[in-house]
Amino acid sequence: MSVRIDRDRCIGCRKCVEVCPGNLLICKNSKAEIRDVRDCWGCTACVKICPRDAIHFYLAADLGGSGGKLFARDSQDTLTWILKLPNGIEKQIVVDKNQSNQY
Numbered sequence: 237m238s239v240r241i242d243r244d245r246c247i248g249c250r251k252c253v254e255v256c257p258g259n260l261l262i263c264k265n266s267k268a269e270i271r272d273v274r275d276c277w278g279c280t281a282c283v284k285i286c287p288r289d290a291i292h293f294y295l296a297a298d299l300g301g302s303g304g305k306l307f308a309r310d311s312q313d314t315l316t317w318i319l320k321l322p323n324g325i326e327k328q329i330v331v332d333k334n335q336s337n338q339y
């Protein structure tokens with residue numbers, strides 16, 4: 237798995253920079269970048285906090301197909317994971333944040 241940042245969607249809010257526990261993300265010219273994707277251990281904190289769906293996880297073949305991407309939309313009560321596969325299929329998993337300890 238690796239994190240990729242869509243520069244066109246990024247608004248430079250720095251939320252991902254502040255949340256990354258490994259200090260792997262930086263903001264250059266108001267756009268987020270990852271220093272080295274090989275250092276990312278996939279905690280997904282940046283994916284969940286990005287308000288612009290600009291950070292995607294690209295999934296390995298055994299998880300979602302080569303090129304499948306996963307991103308998250310946060311709201312007050314739910315976190316919705318959206319999986320887009322290369323063949324156009326889209327799947328969603330909605331997590332009730334008030335019950336998230338059960339997952």
Ligand code: SF4
Binds near residue numbers: 247248
């Ligand atoms: S959280 Fe999203 S929009 Fe904000 S700087 Fe990071 S990638 Fe850009």
Ligand code: SF4
Binds near residue numbers: 239255257270275282
């Ligand atoms: S997934 Fe976690 S470790 Fe990787 S860049 Fe995002 S916040 Fe940092």
